[in-house]
Amino acid sequence: MTLRGKTAVITGSNSGIGLGIARELAKAGANVVLNSFTDRDEDHALAEEIGKEFGVTARYIKADMSKGDECRALIEKSGSCDILVNNAGIQHVAGIDEFPAAKWDAIIAINLSSSFHTTAAALPVMRKAGWGRVINIASAHGLTASPYKSAYVAAKHGVVGLTKVTALETAEEPITCNAICPGYVLTPLVEAQIPDTMEKYGMDRDTVIREVLLERQPSKQFATVEELGGTCVFLASSAANQITGTTISVDGGWTAL
Structure with a gap:
């Protein structure tokens, strides 16, 4: 499955799941844009290393996913965006009556609203190019719930809903949108x-x-970051042309219970 010539923008990708996804997409030949809210030398060096390792163009662009204008600017600065992977996310654990309002706002902004802003900016780019893939990293908590994670569960359920709407709005176009729902990684x-x-x-x-x-x-x-990256590569491939508006669980059977 080659993605040579495609450009993938992955939010929250200077570590963890996002970095693993970026590496697998680059391994498949895609040019990649890494992102986080920091702007350190090591962030840019990381992109340079990936570019050299896989023989692709790799860049790092700073953007704070809690701010809608920066989410949209990320897509603009990327130049092209054939594959958008909305991965950025944070977590906080507390009972609803004790949950800090500021934490709620931040989790909803980063885990849910950022995906709306990046997708809104990316769809016109994809339409102009005549092809596109939106891949949202949701969670098993986008399909089920756990106590003390109200904001995270609400946001991830929202991501699944946004995925379905995006898929319906692009259903007659060569653009797909799906959500990956990992368990523990x-x-x-x-x-x-x-x-x-x-x-x-x-x-x-x-x-x-x-x-x-x-x-x-x-x-x-x-689950491993390589497995999640491989799932992204599959969803970006022609084998997934008719897969849209759905969730793919990578959770070791969690949501089968």
Whole structure:
């Protein structure tokens, strides 16, 4: 599945899931635009490394996904946007009655509203090019719920809804929109939580992973960033021309329960 000649813009992609997706898209031949809210030398160096490793054009563009005008500017600055991967997201855990209003606003802005703004800016670009793919990184929490994650669950359910609307509005065009719904993914952030969780519960690493972190994931295995990236490559390929407006769960069976 080659994506040679296509340009992919991936939000929130200087680490974790977004970076894994960017690497897999570049591996498939796509030029990539990395993004986050920082503007460090290492951000630009990361893009340069990916470009050299896979023989593609790779750039880093700073944009704060909590601000609609910066979301739209990201697409404009990218020049072209054949594949848009809306990945940026944050999390906060608290009961509804104790949930800080500012955290709610930030999660809705970054996890949901940013996808609206980038998509609104990207669709005219895709229409002009005569082809496009919008891939929204939702979550198992876009299909089900957990307590104490009201903003995250609401935002991810909203992403799934936005995905369906986008697909319907582009259904007669060579543009598709789908959502990927990961379960727990082994990222550096999750990896860093394991030692503290081991200490908290007095468990060894394997037990913490199986009984605490992956309690709701029947496979008892993390999804990997490479697997999510591979799913993006598939959705961007011609094999997925008639896949639109749906969700693909990469959750080890979580939403089958």
